[in-house]
Amino acid sequence: MSDAYKALAHPVRREILSMLRDRAHTAGELAGAFDLAKPTLSGHFNVLKSANLITVERQGTTLLYRANISVIEDALTGLMEMFRIGEAPAADVAPAKAALLRRQK
Amino acid sequence: MSDAYKALAHPVRREILSMLRDRAHTAGELAGAFDLAKPTLSGHFNVLKSANLITVERQGTTLLYRANISVIEDALTGLMEMFRIGEAPAADVAPAKAALLRRQK
DNA sequence: TTGTTATTTAGGGAAATACCAAAATAAATC
DNA sequence: GATTTATTTTGGTATTTCCCTAAATAACAA
Numbered sequence: 082m083s084d085a086y087k088a089l090a091h092p093v094r095r096e097i098l099s100m101l102r103d104r105a106h107t108a109g110e111l112a113g114a115f116d117l118a119k120p121t122l123s124g125h126f127n128v129l130k131s132a133n134l135i136t137v138e139r140q141g142t143t144l145l146y147r148a149n150i151s152v153i154e155d156a157l158t159g160l161m162e163m164f165r166i167g168e169a170p171a172a173d174v175a176p177a178k179a180a181l182l183r184r185q186k
Numbered sequence: 187m188s189d190a191y192k193a194l195a196h197p198v199r200r201e202i203l204s205m206l207r208d209r210a211h212t213a214g215e216l217a218g219a220f221d222l223a224k225p226t227l228s229g230h231f232n233v234l235k236s237a238n239l240i241t242v243e244r245q246g247t248t249l250l251y252r253a254n255i256s257v258i259e260d261a262l263t264g265l266m267e268m269f270r271i272g273e274a275p276a277a278d279v280a281p282a283k284a285a286l287l288r289r290q291k
Numbered sequence: 292t293t294g295t296t297a298t299t300t301a302g303g304g305a306a307a308t309a310c311c312a313a314a315a316t317a318a319a320t321c
Numbered sequence: 322g323a324t325t326t327a328t329t330t331t332g333g334t335a336t337t338t339c340c341c342t343a344a345a346t347a348a349c350a351a
Contacts, residue, residue, distance in 0.1 A: 089265070090195035091339090099268050102275070108298055121340055123299055128338095142297050142348045150275050157265055160194070163204050166259050196309090213328055226310055228329055233308095247318050247327045 085156040088132035093117070094125050101135060101148035108144045190261040193237035198222070199230050206240060206253035213249045 088094055093115060100106055100114065112122040126146060129135040133152050138145045161167065193199055198220060205211055205219065217227040231251060234240040238257050243250045266272070 084195070084197075086200070087195045090189075090192045092189075095191070095265075095268060102269050109296095112298090117339095118341060119298070120300080120342080124339075127299095139347085142295095144298065148269075150269075153269050154271050157262065157269070157271055160200075160262055160265075163200060164207055164253075164255075164258050164262070166262055198309095214326095217328085222309095223311055224328070225312080225330080229309075232329095244317085247325090249328065 085132040085134060085152065086160070088128050088134055089156065091125065091128075093122075094129055097122075097125060097129065097146075098134060098148055098153060101146055102150070105145045105147045107140075108146060111146065190237040190239055190257065191265070193233050193239055194261065196230065196233075198227075199234055202227075202230060202234065202251075203239060203253055203258060206251055207255070210250045210252045212245075213251065216251065 089098075096114075097111055100111065108119075108123065108126065111126075112119045115122060126135065126137070130137060134149055134156075136147050136149055138147070194203075201219075202216055205216065213224075213228065213231065216231075217224045220227060231240065231242070235242060239254055239261075241252050241254055243252070
C-alpha cells in the first residue's frame with residue numbers, strides 16, 4: 082500500500098496510465114512510446130505496480146500491463162474529497178467541471 | 187507554471203492545502219500543526235507557492251497563506267480528464283486475443 | 292541445446308528532496 | 322536605536338529518485 086500520489090507525480094508515469102486507460106499494453110509498446118531506456122521504464126512500471134495502480138500478466142515472452150482504473154479513481158476522488166472540490170463555494174464551480182464531478186460520484 | 191502534481195505528492199503539503207481550504211493560516215499556525223521544524227515547513231510553503239497552489243500576504247510580522255482553490259481544482263480536474271474518470275473504460279481485449287492481434291500486425 | 296526476443300534486475304552516478312540547526316530578515320514595539 | 326516576534330534563508334547531511342549500461346532471466350523457436 083504505497084503512496085499512489087507519489088506515483089502520479091511523474092509525467093512519464095501519468096502518461097503510462099493514460100495509455101493503459103484505453104487498453105492493455107506490453108512493456109515493449111510502452112517503452113517504445115518514450116525516449117528512455119527500457120530499464121528506466123521498467124522502473125516506472127514497478128513504482129506504478131507498488132502503488133497498485135497497474136497490474137501485470139505474462140503472455141509468453143511479453144508482459145501485458147493494465148491500468149487498475151478503480152484504484153486510480155479512488156486516489157483521485159480521495160484528493161477531491163480532501164480539498165472538497167465541488168463543495169462550497171459551489172457557486173464558483175463551472176458547469177462543465179460540476180458535470181465532471183457529478184459523473185464520477 | 188511548475189508541476190502542481192509534484193507539489194501534491196507530499197502528505198504534509200496536502201495537509202497544508204487541506205487546512206488552507208477552510209481559511210487562511212499564518213506560517214506559524216501551519217508550522218504548529220506539524221511535528222517538523224519551521225524551516226522545513228517554510229520549504230513546503232515554497233514548493234506550494236512555486237506551483238501556484240497557494241499565495242502569501244504579509245500582515246505585519248506574520249505571513250498569511252491562502253489556498254489557490256481554482257488552481258487546485260484545475261490540477262485535479264486535469265488529472266480526472268487525463269484518466270477520463272467517470273467515463274466508461276474501454277472494453278479490454280482478452281489477453282490471448284490481444285497477443286494474437288499483436289503478432290498479426 | 293543453442294539462439295532469439297522481451298523484459299527484468301543489478302549496480303552506479305548525478306540530481307533532487309526532506310530534514311535540521313544556526314543565522315539573517317522584516318515589522319512592530321519599547 | 323535596541324529588542325522582540327515571526328518567519329525565512331543558508332548551509333549541511335541523509336535519503337530518494339531518475340536515468341543509464343551491462344548482465345541476468347524467461348519463454349519460445351530452430
